[in-house]
Amino acid sequence: MEEEHGHGNKYGMVIDLDKCTGCGTCMVACAAENNLSVRPDESDKQHSITWMSLYKISNGKKFPDTEYSYFPRPCMHCNHHTPCVSVCPATATKIDFNTGIVSQIYARCIGCRYCMAACPYHARSFNWWDGYFPKGKGLERYLSPEVSPRMRGVVEKCSFCHHRLMRAKTKAYTENRRELEENEYITACAEACPVQAITFGDLNNPEHKVSKLAKSPYAFRLLERLGTEPKVYYLSTKDWVRKFADNYLPGEFKPVTSPKG
């Protein structure tokens, strides 16, 4: 991939794991926002679809030293050599260097699932069935016209609520603006998070909170050494949490000297 970021936007996310309580509101908000259908048996997690998943990790120590942390995991929108984009044979997924968002076009997807195999973050899901919105239970009334529903046989994933970017741009045009203010465009998960653990903004804009947070010594990304340059950063002051983000050989992990010790 020869293209690189110009002066465009580079939307990204910072998730503060110290704040995250693992409540799952981000998952629910995401599912409602993006017309995620339900399965008759939603407890069957092999077949249910989530764009935003929540992983629970533990330091494995016995009481009283036991600690838990949660990893909310949207699509990482990898900036460099985006694995899904480089393998897609149908050009159904592309990265737009004006926004940094990795798109997924369902009408174009042929359902080969090569991207799912390529994605190091398990951020993609396959639709084994057509979308299912049980009638009479009110679900169909919550369908958003801004997000197209998926059909059987295609792959879907988090879009950083791209329709919200379009909505914000359209609003800005009424005021003759082409540039968006900070927080005019944020994702549904960032908006819904009750503890405001998720910050969303333009990583290319040094004024935005995300680009400041992403430079924190506590900031890290998942499987950073693959070189995919994810645009989702995590923050944690705990060394054992940061160690979970990659597969370190013994002695390879360098703890950040935390002021708390």
Next chain:
Amino acid sequence: MGLMHMKNPANSRKKPSKGGLFFFLAGLIPSLIIGWVIYPMVLYSKQAQPINFSHSIHMNPEIVDGIEGDTEIEKCLYCHEFREDGTFAGIPKLAKCTECHDDPDSALGESEEEKKFLSKYVANEKEIPWYSYYRQPDCVYFSHIAHVKMGEINCKTCHGDHGKTDKLPVYQANRLTGYSINIWGRNIAGYKTNTWDRMKMDDCAECHTLKEKEGNNACFVCHK
């Protein structure tokens, strides 16, 4: 060597008779007519709009003086307006019509269509079930304000000079896909002479490229 002496079966065959040519053409020509003329006619359903609306009467300041606006675009936008959040309202709702046509018992003009409109819709406060010529598939996102206001493109560049027409065209939907003929294109061979003949992805991309806005050919600009 034996092969040399064998007669070429092709040479031994007689020239095709004129009768054969007749049967060939008798098969080919009707097939072409069915494929290129009859099939496109069968493929599309034809539905007249519930009432006829004359754009030319409404846009003529000598007949109707309520449509305000200095430019053509402003006049279009008087009814086909942008909402506060910048989204496009499209075909106006009944409330827009009743800004002028507020009394179902007194017609403003003399047309039969207006009387039908007043008695059937205004009197019953019922929305007119218009057919939309340019409804795109679910997966398509289009921002009118980005093109009209920021791109400074006239309405008629993409929709034709609709403001001067006296009759609403018949709505034609593809019986297989349900999409309007204005999306798929009037010509089954794929030729187009005007911008408004067809509104497919390639047509959007063609204009973006012409106007040196290749960046807007990114998938997520027009897809959702």
